Amino acid sequence: xxxxxxxxxxxxxxxxxxxxxxxxxxxxxxxxxxxxxxxxxxxxxxxxxxxxxxxxxxxxxxxxxxxxxxxxxxxxxxxxxxxxxxxxxxxxxxxxxxxxxxxxxxxxxxxxxxxxxxxxxxxxxxxxxxxxxxxxxxxxxxxxxxxxxxxxxxxxxxxxxxxxxxxxxxxxxxxxxxxxxxxxxxxxxxxxxxxxxxxxxxxxxxxxxxxxxxxxxxxxxxxxxxxxxxxxxxxxxxxxxxxxxxxxxxxxxxxxxxxxxxxxxxxxxxxxxxxxxxxxxxxxxxxxxxxxxxxxxxxxxxxxxxxxxxxxxx
Amino acid sequence: xxxxxxxxxxxxxxxxxxxxxxxxxxxxxxxxxxxxxxxxxxxxxxxxxxxxxxxxxxxxxxxxxxxxxxxxxxxxxxxxxxxxxxxxxxxxxxxxxxxxxxxxxxxxxxxxxxxxxxxxxxxxxxxxxxxxxxxxxxxxxxxxxxxxxxxxxxxxxxxxxxxxxxxxxxxxxxxxxxxxxxxxxxxxxxxxxxxxxxxxxxxxxxxxxxxxxxxxxxxxxxxxxxxxxxxxxxxxxxxxxxxxxxxxxxxxxxxxxxxxxxxxxxxxxxxxxxxxxxxxxxxxxxxxxxxxxxxxxxxxxxxxxxxxxxxxxxxxxxxxxxxxxxxxxxxxxxxxxxxxxxxxxxxxxxxxxxxxxxxxxxxxxxxxxxxxxxxxxxxxxxxxxxxxxxxxxxxxxxxxxxxxxxxxxxxxxxxx
Ligand SMILES: Nc1ncnc2c1ncn2[C@@H]1O[C@H](COP(=O)(O)OP(=O)(O)OP(=O)(O)O)[C@@H](O)[C@H]1O
Ligand SMILES: [Mg+2]
Numbered sequence: 001x002x003x004x005x006x007x008x009x010x011x012x013x014x015x016x017x018x019x020x021x022x023x024x025x026x027x028x029x030x031x032x033x034x035x036x037x038x039x040x041x042x043x044x045x046x047x048x049x050x051x052x053x054x055x056x057x058x059x060x061x062x063x064x065x066x067x068x069x070x071x072x073x074x075x076x077x078x079x080x081x082x083x084x085x086x087x088x089x090x091x092x093x094x095x096x097x098x099x100x101x102x103x104x105x106x107x108x109x110x111x112x113x114x115x116x117x118x119x120x121x122x123x124x125x126x127x128x129x130x131x132x133x134x135x136x137x138x139x140x141x142x143x144x145x146x147x148x149x150x151x152x153x154x155x156x157x158x159x160x161x162x163x164x165x166x167x168x169x170x171x172x173x174x175x176x177x178x179x180x181x182x183x184x185x186x187x188x189x190x191x192x193x194x195x196x197x198x199x200x201x202x203x204x205x206x207x208x209x210x211x212x213x214x215x216x217x218x219x220x221x222x223x224x225x226x227x228x229x230x231x232x233x234x235x236x237x238x239x240x241x242x243x244x245x246x247x248x249x250x251x252x253x254x255x256x257x258x259x260x261x262x263x264x265x266x267x268x269x270x271x272x273x274x275x276x277x278x279x280x281x282x283x284x285x286x287x288x289x290x291x292x293x294x295x296x297x298x299x300x301x302x303x304x305x306x307x308x309x310x311x312x313x314x
Numbered sequence: 315x316x317x318x319x320x321x322x323x324x325x326x327x328x329x330x331x332x333x334x335x336x337x338x339x340x341x342x343x344x345x346x347x348x349x350x351x352x353x354x355x356x357x358x359x360x361x362x363x364x365x366x367x368x369x370x371x372x373x374x375x376x377x378x379x380x381x382x383x384x385x386x387x388x389x390x391x392x393x394x395x396x397x398x399x400x401x402x403x404x405x406x407x408x409x410x411x412x413x414x415x416x417x418x419x420x421x422x423x424x425x426x427x428x429x430x431x432x433x434x435x436x437x438x439x440x441x442x443x444x445x446x447x448x449x450x451x452x453x454x455x456x457x458x459x460x461x462x463x464x465x466x467x468x469x470x471x472x473x474x475x476x477x478x479x480x481x482x483x484x485x486x487x488x489x490x491x492x493x494x495x496x497x498x499x500x501x502x503x504x505x506x507x508x509x510x511x512x513x514x515x516x517x518x519x520x521x522x523x524x525x526x527x528x529x530x531x532x533x534x535x536x537x538x539x540x541x542x543x544x545x546x547x548x549x550x551x552x553x554x555x556x557x558x559x560x561x562x563x564x565x566x567x568x569x570x571x572x573x574x575x576x577x578x579x580x581x582x583x584x585x586x587x588x589x590x591x592x593x594x595x596x597x598x599x600x601x602x603x604x605x606x607x608x609x610x611x612x613x614x615x616x617x618x619x620x621x622x623x624x625x626x627x628x629x630x631x632x633x634x635x636x637x638x639x640x641x642x643x644x645x646x647x648x649x650x651x652x653x654x655x656x657x658x659x660x661x662x663x664x665x666x667x668x669x670x671x672x673x674x675x676x677x678x679x680x681x682x683x684x685x686x687x688x689x690x691x692x693x694x695x696x697x698x699x700x701x702x703x704x705x706x707x708x709x710x711x712x713x714x715x716x717x718x719x720x721x722x723x724x725x726x727x728x729x730x
Contacts, residue, residue, distance in 0.1 A: 050572075051571050074571055076571060076573040079571075081571050083564050083568065085563070085564045086564075087563060087564030087567065087568045088565065089326070089330060091330055091334070092326075092329075099361065101568070102320060103318070103322050104322070104568075104569060104572040105572055105573065106573065148568070149442055284342060291405060
C-alpha cells in the first residue's frame with residue numbers, strides 16, 4: 001500500500017487573508033484520514049485545491065503522482081468529491097441527478113445504468129429514486145450528494161463535512177457507510193469539526209486551525225501529546241457565568257488551562273484528583289454552583305484544547 | 315466524449331427550464347395569451363374589422379411614369395389588403411403631406427418620377443430613386459403597418475438589396491423643421507439615404523405584377539413576432555441566470571471537478587440558452603400557426619430566422635451572466651432589458667417615428683432585426699429578403715458569445 005495523496009507546503013491566500021497556511025501531509029492507500037478543525041479553519045479550501053477546483057498560491061499536491069495543477073484530468077479521474085454544500089439539481093430526481101453526473105464522469109449506456117442502480121442501493125434510496133430532490137429530507141439529500149461522489153468508483157474520496165445539519169440517525173447511517181466504503185478499499189479524506197467523528201472513523205488525523213496543520217498522527221500519537229493530562233469538565237447551572245468561573249480557576253494550583261463554553265468549563269490538569277478539591281472551593285468563593293464534574297480520558301478534544309487553548313466547537 | 319457532455323449540459327438546462335412553472339408561464343403561455351388578446355383586439359377572430367385596425371388611410375402619389383408605380387398602387391388596392399388599407403390617390407405631393415399633417419391619413423407614399431427607370435436601369439444602388447414614406451407620428455401602429463407593406467413591396471421589387479429606399483420624414487412632425495422647408499430637407503434626406511447605400515449590391519429584378527401582387531398582410535402576424543421576441547428575451551434571462559445559480563449552488567464546481575474540459579462546460583451552458591431560445595420560438599411560432607392559423611411565411615426563411623434570432627438574443631444572456639454577479643441581479647436586469655429591447659425593437663409600436671438616435675439604438679437589439687425579418691416573411695417575402703437580418707443576428711450572437719465567454723473565463727467560473 002503506497003502513498004495515494006501527497007501534500008507539500010500548500011498555501012492559499014485571498015488577498016491578504018491566508019486560508020491555507022503551508023500544509024503538508026500524506027495519505028496512504030486504504031486509510032481514512034480526517035482533517036479536524038473548527039469553522040473557517042481551511043478544510044474546504046484544502047479540498048478545493050486537492051480536487052483541482054482552485055489553484056494553490058504556493059505548494060504542491062499530487063494524487064498517485066499526478067500533480068493537481070499540472071495533470072488535473074488524471075487527478076479528476078481518480079478522485080470523487082462530496083462537497084460540503086449539497087450540489088444537486090433540486091428539480092430533478094435522484095435518478096436523473098445520478099444519470100447526469102454519471103455521464104459527466106463518462107459513463108454511458110448499460111454501464112451507467114448499472115452503476116446508478118448500485119449507488120442507489122448503497123445510499124438506500126432505490127425506492128424513492130424517481131422523486132424530485134427538492135421533496136427529500138436533509139438526510140436524503142446528503143445521501144444523494146454522497147452518491148454522486150461515488151459514481152466513478154474513485155480510489156480516493158474527499159468528503160467535506162458530509163454530516164452537517166442532519167438528524168442523528170442519518171448521521172449514523174452516513175458514518176457507517178463511510179466505514180463500509182473504506183472496507184471495500186476506498187481511501188477517504190474526511191473533514192469534520194466533530195471530534196467524535198474523527199475519533200470514530202479515522203486511522204490518522206490532521207488537526208487544522210487558522211489554515212495551519214497544528215497536529216498530525218494516529219489518535220494515540222496525538223493524545224500522547226497531551227501526555228498524562230486529564231480533562232475535567234465542570235457543568236454549571238443555566239444562570240451561571242462559565243467565563244467568570246474559568247477566569248477564577250486559572251489561578252488555582254495545578255490548573256493549566258480553563259476554557260469556558262456553554263454551561264461548562266473545561267480544565268486541563270496533570271492530576272484530576274489533586275485539583276478537584278481546590279477547584280470546588282474556589283467556585284464556592286465565587287458563588288458559582290458546580291452541578292457535576294466529568295473526568296475525560298485524553299481525546300482529540302483535549303488535544304485541540306491543549307494546542308489552541310480553545311474548544312473545538314465555539 | 316467532451317462534445318457529448320456539451321450536449322448533455324445543454325439538454326439538462328433545457329429540461330430544467332421547461333420544468334420551472336413560472337418560467338413556462340412567461341415563456342409559452344404569455345406570448346400565446348398576448349397574441350390571442352391582440353387577435354381579439356384587432357377583430358381577427360370575431361370577423362368584425364371595426365373593432366381593430368382596419369381601413370388605414372394611406373395617400374399615394376405616383377409621379378413615376380414607369381410600370382412599378384402602378385404595381386405599387388395595385389398592391390395597396392389589392393383584394394388582400396382591401397379591408398386593411400384605404401388607399402387615396404393624389405397627384406400633388408405637398409397635398410398628400412398636408413393630409414397626413416392634418417391627421418386625415420396615416421401616411422403618404424410618394425413615388426417620384428424615374429423610380430421604375432432607375433430600378434430597371436440602375437447598375438448601382440446609388441442611382442436608385444428613393445420612394446418617400448411620409449409618416450403620421452400620432453398613429454404609430456397604422457403607420458408601421460403601411461410602412462411594412464411598402465417595404466415588403468420594395469423587397470419584392472429587388473430581392474437581395476441591402477439599402478432601404480424608404481425615407482421616413484418625420485422631422486416635420488417632430489417640429490424640427492417648418493413645413494415650407496420640408497421639400498428641401500426631403501431631398502437632402504433622400505440624397506443621404508442613397509449616398510449611404512452600398513454601391514456594389516446587385517439588383518435582381520423580379521418583374522411582373524403577378525409576383526408583386528402577392529403581398530399578404532395579417533395584423534396578427536404583424537404583431538406576433540414582437541411578442542415572441544419580447545418573451546424570448548425573458549427566456550434568455552433565465553438562461554443567463556442559470557449559470558450564476560449553478561455557480562452558487564455548487565453544481566458548476568461539481569462539473570468542473572468532473573473530468574470535463576472547462577471550455578465544454580461553459581459552451582454547454584451557452585448552448586443550453588440557445589437551445590431553450592430556439593425551443594421557445596419554435597413552440598410559439600408553431601403554436602400560433604396551428605392555433606390561430608397565423609401565416610409566418612416561407613418555411614426555410616422562418617426556420618433560419620428562428621435560429622438566428624435565438625442565437626443573437628442568447629448572446630445577451632451570456633453577456634448578462636458575465637457582467638452581473640448574482641442570479642437576482644440577472645433577473646432584474648433581464649426583465650428591464652427585455653422590456654427596453656421590446657420597446658426599442660418595435661414590439662409595442664413602430665419606432666421609425668422616434669428620434670434618429672433611438673432608431674440607431676434599436677439596431678443593437680435582436681428584437682428589431684428579428685421583428686422586421688418575421689414581418690417581411692409573413693408578408694410573403696422570401697429568404698433573400700431577410701439575409702441582412704440573418705447576418706446581423708448571427709454576427710450579434712457571435713460577438714456577444716465571444717465577449718461573454720472571454721469575460722467569464724477571465725473571471726473564473728468559481729471563486730479562485
Ligand atoms: N473565495 C474566498 N475569498 C476570500 N476568503 C475566503 C474564500 N474562501 C474561503 N475564504 C476564507 O478562508 C478561510 C477558510 O475557509 P474554509 O471554507 O476553507 O474553512 P472550513 O474549514 O471549510 O470552514 P467550515 O467548517 O465553516 O466549512 C475562511 O476564513 C474563509 O473566510
Ligand atoms: Mg468548509
